[in-house]
Amino acid sequence: MNITTGKKFLSVSxxxxxxxxxxxxxxxxxxxxxxxxxxxxxxxxxxxIQEGTxxxxxxxxxxxxxxxxxxxxxxxxxSVQTSPAQGGPNSGVWYWLYQPLGFEVKTSDLGTxxxxxxxxxxxxxxxxxxxxxxxxxxxxxxxxxxxxxPFDEDAYWHNTGKTVNDTSRVAVTTYNLGNYGDxxxxxxxxxQAATDYVDELASxxxxxxxxxxxxxxxxxxEECGFWSSVTDNDLYHYGEILGSPVNADNKNDLMKEYTDYxxxxxxxxxxxxxxxxxxxxxxxxxxxxxxKGISSDKLVYWGESHDTYANKKDSESNGVDQNVIDxxxxxxxxxxxxxxxxxxxxxxxxxxxxxxxxxxxxxxxxPEIAAVNHFHNAASGVADAYGTTDNVAVVTRDGIGAVLVLxxxxxxxxxxxxxxxxxxxxxxxxxxxxNTFTVTDSKISGKIGSSGIAVVYNxxxxxxxxxxxxxxxxxxxxxxxxxxxxxxTESYYTVGKDNGVYSYKDGDVITIGADVEGGTDVYLTxxxxxxxxxxxxxxxxxxxxxxxxxxxxxxxxVIFDNDTKNWDKVYVYIYDERxxxxxxxxxxxxxxxxMTKGEDNLYTYEFPDKFTESKTSAEKNNRTAxxxxxxxxxxxxxxxxxxAGSQLPAKDGYTNDYDKVGYYNGGETLEVxxxxxxxxxxxxxxxxxxxxxxxxxxxxxxxxxxxxxxxxxxxxxAxxxxxxxxGNNGGTFATSDVTPVALVAAFAAISxxxxxxxxxxxxxxx
Numbered sequence: 001m002n003i004t005t006g007k008k009f010l011s012v013s014x015x016x017x018x019x020x021x022x023x024x025x026x027x028x029x030x031x032x033x034x035x036x037x038x039x040x041x042x043x044x045x046x047x048x049i050q051e052g053t054x055x056x057x058x059x060x061x062x063x064x065x066x067x068x069x070x071x072x073x074x075x076x077x078x079s080v081q082t083s084p085a086q087g088g089p090n091s092g093v094w095y096w097l098y099q100p101l102g103f104e105v106k107t108s109d110l111g112t113x114x115x116x117x118x119x120x121x122x123x124x125x126x127x128x129x130x131x132x133x134x135x136x137x138x139x140x141x142x143x144x145x146x147x148x149x150p151f152d153e154d155a156y157w158h159n160t161g162k163t164v165n166d167t168s169r170v171a172v173t174t175y176n177l178g179n180y181g182d183x184x185x186x187x188x189x190x191x192q193a194a195t196d197y198v199d200e201l202a203s204x205x206x207x208x209x210x211x212x213x214x215x216x217x218x219x220x221x222e223e224c225g226f227w228s229s230v231t232d233n234d235l236y237h238y239g240e241i242l243g244s245p246v247n248a249d250n251k252n253d254l255m256k257e258y259t260d261y262x263x264x265x266x267x268x269x270x271x272x273x274x275x276x277x278x279x280x281x282x283x284x285x286x287x288x289x290x291x292k293g294i295s296s297d298k299l300v301y302w303g304e305s306h307d308t309y310a311n312k313k314d315s316e317s318n319g320v321d322q323n324v325i326d327x328x329x330x331x332x333x334x335x336x337x338x339x340x341x342x343x344x345x346x347x348x349x350x351x352x353x354x355x356x357x358x359x360x361x362x363x364x365x366x367p368e369i370a371a372v373n374h375f376h377n378a379a380s381g382v383a384d385a386y387g388t389t390d391n392v393a394v395v396t397r398d399g400i401g402a403v404l405v406l407x408x409x410x411x412x413x414x415x416x417x418x419x420x421x422x423x424x425x426x427x428x429x430x431x432x433x434x435n436t437f438t439v440t441d442s443k444i445s446g447k448i449g450s451s452g453i454a455v456v457y458n459x460x461x462x463x464x465x466x467x468x469x470x471x472x473x474x475x476x477x478x479x480x481x482x483x484x485x486x487x488x489t490e491s492y493y494t495v496g497k498d499n500g501v502y503s504y505k506d507g508d509v510i511t512i513g514a515d516v517e518g519g520t521d522v523y524l525t526x527x528x529x530x531x532x533x534x535x536x537x538x539x540x541x542x543x544x545x546x547x548x549x550x551x552x553x554x555x556x557x558v559i560f561d562n563d564t565k566n567w568d569k570v571y572v573y574i575y576d577e578r579x580x581x582x583x584x585x586x587x588x589x590x591x592x593x594x595m596t597k598g599e600d601n602l603y604t605y606e607f608p609d610k611f612t613e614s615k616t617s618a619e620k621n622n623r624t625a626x627x628x629x630x631x632x633x634x635x636x637x638x639x640x641x642x643x644a645g646s647q648l649p650a651k652d653g654y655t656n657d658y659d660k661v662g663y664y665n666g667g668e669t670l671e672v673x674x675x676x677x678x679x680x681x682x683x684x685x686x687x688x689x690x691x692x693x694x695x696x697x698x699x700x701x702x703x704x705x706x707x708x709x710x711x712x713x714x715x716x717x718a719x720x721x722x723x724x725x726x727g728n729n730g731g732t733f734a735t736s737d738v739t740p741v742a743l744v745a746a747f748a749a750i751s752x753x754x755x756x757x758x759x760x761x762x763x764x765x766x
Contacts, residue, residue, distance in 0.1 A: 077373060084132070249576070474543040561663070571642065
């Protein structure tokens with residue numbers, strides 16, 4: 001261990017276990033003080049889902065959610081929301097889960113029915129509720145023949161052949177979502193199946209349901225008994241209603257009728273908050289549906305959702321910096337009555353590389369998000385007021401405190417209005433930064449820290465220890481970690497297997513990982529105690545990336561790090577559809593060529609000197625199969641797969657030049673690790689390259705900007721249309737927001753003869 005600051009308090013020859021047990025009793029840490037343990041801690045969570053906040057564990061496995069329950073509770077989330085548990089026609093990319101094949105819990109990329117029950121049981125111990133996303137109206141996408149009987153029959157569907165729009169309720173509730181069929185929600189068998197499914201979830205310990213695309217299922221006043229049946233139980237229900245139920249004069253009355261059965265989303269308010277902070281301005285809007293007569297305790301807000309993030313690259317919130325989303329969430333979660341949803345972003349930003357079952361970001365553990373949640377829970381049911389002063393958004397809660405959010409910038413001294421005089425005069429400690437704020441009857445003044453968010457009230461969470469970066473961060477050689485201590489008289493830390501206990505002061509920076517092997521988790525444990533003899537602790541896990549000596553290839557090709565997926569076999573399908581007009585060239589029919597396994601779970605493949613024109617392409621151009629020189633193929637596209645239904649990416653392929661070696665190690669693009677000079681007749685001249693890659697994820701971080709759209713109702717963009725033979729899911733391609741399937745999908749499907757070809761479309765383009 002390489003320590004660059006901190007006084008070593010204890011260094012004895014003890015086992016790691018003995019050192020940890022000695023930790024609390026040494027250096028004046030009161031061994032008789034109150035120990036706050038994960039199993040017994042009072043996290044002061046809200047009593048109900050509506051009163052609290054929801055962490056959307058989008059794509060997470062049930063087991064991963066279960067493992068993070070202590071961190072979720074510490075971060076103040078009353079509930080966790082899972083992706084749909086119904087199971088889809090394929091596995092891999094996230095949107096398959098939004099094309100379920102029926103109304104029952106199925107084993108999927110998320111886990112098993114038993115694992116969902118285990119999650120519910122464990123969550124109950126922490127006071128955390130479990131919400132499950134349910135898809136009820138557009139089952140199976142275009143894979144209707146795979147549906148559970150009897151719903152594979154046309155009699156259970158609205159077979160209008162028309163695409164949904166918001167001009168009428170008939171269009172909203174019976175037309176297709178893109179090319180997804182719309183089930184007859186008014187049919188008694190459909191209603192009974194959905195009701196039985198809700199009962200099944202309840203029997204597992206599920207506490208709430210999030211209804212996907214809820215506005216596309218009609219109401220009792222429209223002669224549909226679906227909602228009155230499926231919500232007739234003790235579970236919490238909220239419906240995804242993007243925009244409004246219809247673009248007509250009766251939209252407010254319809255929205256109020258929905259709230260007779262469930263809470264509803266207010267994406268217009270959330271999207272406006274995000275858009276304002278993205279432009280650097282404190283939002284001036286005070287509400288949306290609340291201005292139209294909907295009670296705030298029937299609303300769910302957000303700064304972003306999986307719809308705004310996972311549907312399309314660099315649109316809506318996908319290209320927006322996480323801190324902008326955090327600022328929008330801070331305002332949304334500070335309001336009275338409403339619940340607020342926080343998305344755990346996938347660790348890649350390319351939608352077709354977001355895989356169901358992959359654990360998302362741990363940024364929800366950040367001090368600013370936890371502080372906002374704690375404030376939300378402490379101020380439950382208390383009146384709020386909203387205003388802006390000098391580009392600072394201010395939410396005050398009567399008799400409690402305030403949340404302050406900078407429209408732009410950070411580390412600023414501010415003096416803002418005490419809106420409605422709700423915050424009692426006095427001196428407060430910002431739970432986020434530890435800075436002191438002074439409140440008078442009319443003003444709130446102090447310094448907002450680096451996050452741009454301050455939470456000012458008499459918080460019981462100011463006695464804590466923490467570190468940044470957040471837990472689950474990976475690094476290459478060494479990692480600098482900033483240690484914080486709030487309300488402690490003494491604070492200490494240990495790192496990994498080092499037997500030493502080191503003292504530190506708030507703000508100290510240490511460097512860890514220098515003497516740790518790659519591929520190893522480094523545990524950092526912080527502890528502190530206060531004058532009352534109480535002990536507080538926090539543990540962070542950092543991962544040092546494993547260094548791998550990459551094999552040297554003799555020509556252009558690809559290297560696949562199978563540690564990222566752990567497939568039994570790895571195939572690579574390579575094609576070039578743009579080298580010659582109208583022609584498509586491939587290395588082999590789907591699933592391509594099996595890669596060669598080498599050391600360190602690295603698989604290699606060298607490009608052939610010539611690509612063969614696909615049979616489909618040749619026939620299309622009225623010529624016999626031909627060959628193209630490799631140097632004519634300038635736009636090589638690469639799809640890795642296991643030959644059994646899983647592939648990366650889901651469509652189009654990674655790009656690579658034929659004279660370069662591309663390395664896949666979990667990022668969004670291939671990293672170039674070798675380059676060759678091209679000479680006539682082949683490749684020669686190795687230009688070096690990066691064997692011995694230091695690990696980590698290469699590729700696009702995903703925060704490159706992007707556009708925010710207002711009330712677009714694109715419910716999940718959750719998959720698409722399947723054509724061709726669906727008997728083998730081995731080669732699934734998808735195209736985003738277009739009607740024609742990709743050319744590569746067309747020729748690959750014919751070559752393989754049994755590939756399910758898909759085309760992703762938006763559910764709803766209101």
